[in-house]
Amino acid sequence: MHFTINGQPHQAEVDIRTTLLDLLREHLSLTGSKKGCDHGQCGACTVLVNGRRINSCLTLAVMHQDDEIVTIEGLGTPEKLHPLQAAFVKHDGFQCGYCTPGQICSAVGMLDEVEKGWPSHVSATLDDPDFTDDEIRERMSGNLCRCSAYPNIVDAIREVADAKQPAQAEAAE
Amino acid sequence: MTTNALRMDKPVEQSLLDSGVQGIIGKGIERIDGPLKVAGQATYSAEYDFPNLAYGFLVRATFPAGKISSIDAEGAKAMPGVVDVVVDLKTFIRNAQQGGETEAPTQGVKDVAYFGEPVAIVVAESYEIARDAAQLVAVRYEPAEGVFTFDDHVDDAIKPPPGSMPPYHSQGDLDAAMADAAFTIDNVWRTPSQNSAAMEPHASIALWDDDGLTLYGSLQMPSSDKQQLAKSLGERQSKVRIVARYIGGGFGSKLGISPDTVATAIAAKAVGRPVKTVMTRQQVFDATVRRSNTQQRFRLAADADGKLTGIGHETLCSNLPGEGYFEPAGQATQFLYGGENRIIKHDLVELNRTLSGSMRAPGEAVGLLAQENAMDELAEQIGIDPIELRRINDPAQDPQKDIPYSTRSLTRCLDAGAKAFGWEQRNRTPGAKREGDWLIGHGMAATTRTNMLQPSEAAVSIGPDGRALVETDMTDIGTGTYTILAQIAGEMLGLPIERVAVHLGDTKSPPGAGSGGSWGAGSSGSSVYLAAQALREKLAKAMGVEADDLTLKDGHAIAGNRRVAIGELVGDGITATGSIEPGKQEKETTQASYGAHFCEVKVHAVTGEVRVTRWHSTFEAGRILNQQTARSQCIGGIVFGIGTALTEEAVHDDRDGRIVNHDLVEYHVPVHADIPHMDIVFLDERDPHANPLHAKGIGELGIGGAGAAVTNAIYNATGVRVRDYPATLDKLLEGLPAV
Structure with missing residues (x-):
């Protein structure tokens, strides 16, 4: 099998039963993606596949020939954090840190969905809904945090989203 | 090495943290382990790679009670890639150990006591093979009678041995007080089994070498866990090392060793290779630890002015046969409110359940669900504000022990919280406030958490580079320990936080308190304080002055008109150990943190769906060491309380006691959409009786009463009192006001 992970080509021979998550954690030493339930219930394993967020425990590695996969390790490093990673630190958007890589990867994917104008269950309109805090809460509800950093995660995502928006508005002009 | 030991026999009137000038203590400094965690670089137990690592998978009993006659592993062993199937019915532990115990837990699995009990372990070259092979292991057994239902066996309840409190307490004559009272409450509350559901499943990697066993484990209290593990395996303590640098949440479920810990150690020895075992989420539910279900009769007797004359709190809970641990629901009842006639009792129903x-x-x-709901009911009956009822019953000293409170700040929290929330503006008539399809209600409740101190040690050293290192086997389970220990060392030694490194979670380091019981910061933090105090003495000596005349700031020692880099004063480096232990202060004063919760809920007038829409809590917990991590701890506790109030329930099958909803889709922990913005305020306080930091526990303060605030608000919104938790909509529907 061939995958592009965090921009690097990877070759691997995998058991057909191996999930994408276990490929990352057990075969490629990319342990940033976490296993919390192995059943797509908690979101700790969220990674980006071809730009979209996905529960990596619910998909088999053999289904991803030539796919572009981005994990938390590909977003930033402790020395050079991605804006969302930095905002999570600033707003204390985590405690134990175990769900955090999944929350951050999910937030990256979610903000992209918002940018594309996708509505959610709480959207008042189907067409380019307002990006309220309730939208963040709804769209992030697939990522559990038992330490319950939820309000701080919302603050972190809000800050990054707001910082992005003026730049976009400028570009649109 | 210098050791600075302190037993808390007397209050420490002056804390050096108040005279430090580095200015980092108390600040909401970002977590020092934050960048590693958000970048996915923090290593949790299952994330260490070793050459020749094999994978373990637990084989579990698919029956709830019986004696194993044989285990047929031939089919599994024949599968390509299977290294071995390890069976050791004598040494495997039946169940997890309780926190802080130094003996092995109940050992031996020939007699199975609950559904899902681990009885063997498959070791294979890959996780997939181990998991597959585990299905092929046939466990043969002779069935035994089990006891599975709680309600049918409450009459068989037994008095448990003393735990964190005595199981029984009685003073005065409660029945007479109830008979004489102007107002009384006498109701029964029920709470279901719950699971901590930490996001990281329990995991172990075991390696044996000439020095003995090293176990990378998701464990909250390494120093006592090491003793439990050594005794389970029949090894000397010096031959066992536990490493737990990062732990993906615990909430009590990882206080003691669990079945995977011992099974993995046995397996690694048997196959002569490192072995890694990660529990599945279902195994975590079935085979680690639950909070017991409870049935609580709560009684209040009050005179015509609303002053309590009696309190009764009688709790029934459940546990495995022979396990004496009981859910101490009466903990806060002992000291939160006055009332001279008192009964507090806990009895245990022995069941074949996790x-x-x-x-x-x-x-x-x-316990505070029952107590704070009962207070709300009593206030309504008397016709006074629930805050006023609590104010009237704020005792001058501990009503059971007749000793003073170290500090007592409940009324301050109630008043400040009420003001911040706008409590006075609420609608007082249940069911009378409606906006569209939603009924709006407001509720409040008090909280308290007993403050505890545990023996704890830490070593602190300063190198010639002027950097400090803190070492202890204390853990950070998300609580912020890394950061607050660095803040304490930095404040004491005049070092910016980036010049303090903290190494935790390795039993090679001095034994720390471990994370549990909200004692971590106070206990472990005090050990760091004491070690740093000894280092200040050394630095003062090197400067030729008394420690009191020395100022430490920004990496420099300042005395008189001299300013010297600290690194230049330490030669090749200096080290000291700090050691704290509880003393007379915990007997002479009742120590606790306090708080008040206020919330708004909306309840759908047709469906009974409950949403929490607004929250304010005010807390007082001694010195707050880090405003940001303390706030996060309190939010975490409150959200646990909201889950308790509305959604969390582990359902046992009446036929075999198993937990039916043993995963995160069916056991409902709160999600983003369930939680509003949280307004959290800390009032400033110092508690010199608690420890030299003057800080008290905060990790469990938020949860107390939070669920009661929600159900009190539900009552205000709908007129429905729910005493059977969680308050799911089916329990509201019948009583909702006519649409």
């Missing part, structure tokens, strides 16, 4: 033990705020988390 072990019960500590889950966040054991006791208060469920």
Whole structure:
């Protein structure tokens, strides 16, 4: 099998039963993606596949020939954090840190969905809904945090989203 | 090495943290382990790679009670890639150990006591093979009678041995007080089994070499866990090392060793290779620890002015046969309110269900639901504000022990919280405030959490580079320990936080308190304080002055008109150990943190769906060491309380006691959409009786009463009192006001 992970080509021979998550954690030493339930219930394993967020425990590695996969390790490093990673630190958007890589990867994917104008269950309109805090809460509800950093995660995502928006508005002009 | 030891026999009137000038203590400094965690670089137990690592998978009993006659592993062993199937019915532990115990837990699995009990372990070259092979292991057994239902066996309840409190307490004559009272409450509350559901499943990697066993484990209290593990295996303590640098949440479920810990150690020895075992989420539910279900009769007697004359709190809970641990639901009842006639009792129903033990705020988390609901009911009956009722019953000293409170700040929290929330503006008539399809209600409740101190040690050293290192086997389970220990060392030694490194979670380091019971910061922090105090003496000596005349700031020692880099004063480096232990202060004063919760809920007038829409809590917990991590701890506790109030329930099958909803889709922990913005305020306080930091526990303070605030608000919104938790909509529908 061939995958592009965090921009690097990877070759691997995998058991057909191996999930994408276990490929990352057990075969490629990319342990940033976490296993919390192995059943797509908690979101700790969220990674980006071809730009979209996905529960990596619910998909088999053999289904991803030539796919572009981005994990938390590909977003930033402790020395050079991605804006969302930095905002999570600033707003204390985590405690134990175990769900955090999944929350951050999910937030990256979610903000992209918002940018594309996708509505959610709480959207008042189907067409380019307002990006309220309730939208963040709804769209992030697939990522559990038992330490319950939820309000701080919302603050972190809000800050990054707001910082992005003026730049976009400028570009649109 | 210098050791600075302190037993808390006397209050420490002056804390050096108040005279430090580095200015980092108390600040909401970002977590020093934050960048590693958000970048996915923090290594949790299952994330260490070793050459020749094999994978373990637990084989479990698919029956709830019986004697194993044989285990047929031939089919599994024949599968390509299977290294071995390890069976050791004598040494495997039946269940997890309770926190802080130094003996092995109940050992031996020939007699199975609950559904899902681990009885063997498959070791294979890959996780997939181990998991597959585990299905092929046939466990043969002779069935035994089990006891599975709680309600049918409450008459068989037994008096448990003393735990964190005595099981029984009685003073005065409660029945007479009830008979004479102007107002009384006498109701029964029920709470279900719960699971801590930490996001990281329990995991172990075991390696044996000439030095003995090293176990990378998701464990909250390494120093006592090491003793439990050594005794389970029949090894000397010096031959066992536990490493737990990062832990993906615990909430009590990882206080003691669990079945995977011992099974993995045995397996690694048997196959002569490192072995890694990660529990599945279902195994975590079935085979670690739950909070017991409870049935609580709560009685209040009050005179015509609303002053309490009696309190009764009688709790029934459950555990495995022979396990004496009981859910101490009466913990806070002992001291939160006055009332001279008192009965507090806990009885235990022995059931073939998963072990019960500590889950966040054991006791208060469920006991304060009954107590704070009962207070709300009493206030309504008397016709006074629930805050006023609590104010009237704020005792001058501990009503059971007749000793003073170290500090007592409940009324301050109630008043400040009420003001911040706008409590006075609420609608007082249940069911009378409606906006569209939603009924709006407001509720409040008090909280308290007993403050505890545990023996704890830490070593602090300063190198010639002027950097400090803190070492202890204390853990950070998300609580912020890395950061607050660095803040304490930095404040004491005049070092910016980036010049303090903290190494935790390795039993090669001095034994720390471990994370549990909200004692971590106070206990472990005090050991760091004491070690740093000894280093200040050394630095003062090097400067030729008394420690009191020395100022330490920004990496420099300042005395008189001299300013010297600290690194230049330490030669090749200096080290000291700090050691704290509880003393007379915990007998002479009743120590606790306090708080008040205020919330708004909306309840759908047709469906009964409940949403929490607004929250304010005011807390007082001694010195707050880090405003940001303390706030996060309190939010975490409150959200646990909201889950308790509305959604969390582990359902046992009446036929075999198994937990039916043993995963995160069916056991409902709160999600983003369930939680509003949280307004959290800390009032400033110092408690010199608690420890040299003057800080008290905070990790479990938020959960207490939070669920009661929600159900009190539901009552205000709908007129429906729910005493059978969680308050799911089916329990509201019948009583909702006519649409």
